[in-house]
Amino acid sequence: MTDTEVTDVTDVADAGRVTPTGPPAWAWTTVATRVGPLGLAATEKGLLCVAFHADAATAAGTVARLTRRLGSGPLPPPPPPCAAHEVLATATAELTAYFDGRLRTFSVPLDWSLTSGFNRRVLRELAAHVPYGTLASYQDLADRVGELGAARAVGVAMGSNPLPVVVPCHRVIESNGGLGGFGPGLETKRDLLALEGVLPEPLF
The missing domain is CATH 1.10.10.10 (Winged helix-like DNA-binding domain superfamily/Winged helix DNA-binding domain)
Known part of the structure; x- marks a missing residue:
């Protein structure tokens, strides 16, 4: 299998970009893994957050913190299709493959906006x-x-x-x-x- 490389599309895309008004659209899901459930948040730019031990209570707390930070709650599950949900689908598939021993390098795009x-x-x-x-x-x-x-x-x-x-x-x-x-x-x-x-x- 040929490993893909970590891809960050924000470097090029952010250069010269006009910052949009209003809070970003984002989505949330959880995925079962060998180390327990992981909570995943994504925007249309890429994967935003990975949270360990994302049982119901922890997931609710993480979603609440992200809602305060981002200024809006997560989008409901599709339909309609949404870029943030597409990022989540990619992240879920890649994390599942990683924990199954089938993937060594992630290619899901990353949204670095929670760190600076x-x-x-x-x-x-x-x-x-x-x-x-x-x-x-x-x-x-x-x-x-x-x-x-x-x-x-x-x-x-x-x-x-x-x-x-x-x-x-x-x-x-x-x-x-x-x-x-x-x-x-x-x-x-x-x-x-x-x-x-x-x-x-x-x-x-």
Whole structure:
């Protein structure tokens, strides 16, 4: 199978774009995975948010926060067809394939609007240059974006990542080989790294 590459269409599209008036149209869904349900939010620009442990209560809280942030609630399921729902369909198919071991690199477009500045720079570097089955340290990522003393700030950026799994903050560890932190829990981080062959699968 030929892997596709992470694609970010916002760089070119945002250049010279007139910012639209009114809140963006967005959509929400959940997908079952080996690490529990993931909540997915998308706009017509791309995948906006991935939320772990998206049971009914957590999903409702995430949708409420996004509604406040974006200024509008999610679109109802289609019909009619909607670009945001098309992004969700692509993300769902790719995440299902990833967790089944059939996909190593995501091609779903990404909407980076929930992050900015240093955090966005680090996350984009991570998405583009730390592929499936590899690891990078917090310090390594700091070096890559030209901020040599910013390992701790990279850790903060990983903790605020709105697009985990697709933007793979689980691949970032401490310089001494320790797993470091992970908001959804270290067990989930170990499971993702085991899926990618970096760690052995748990015995039970």
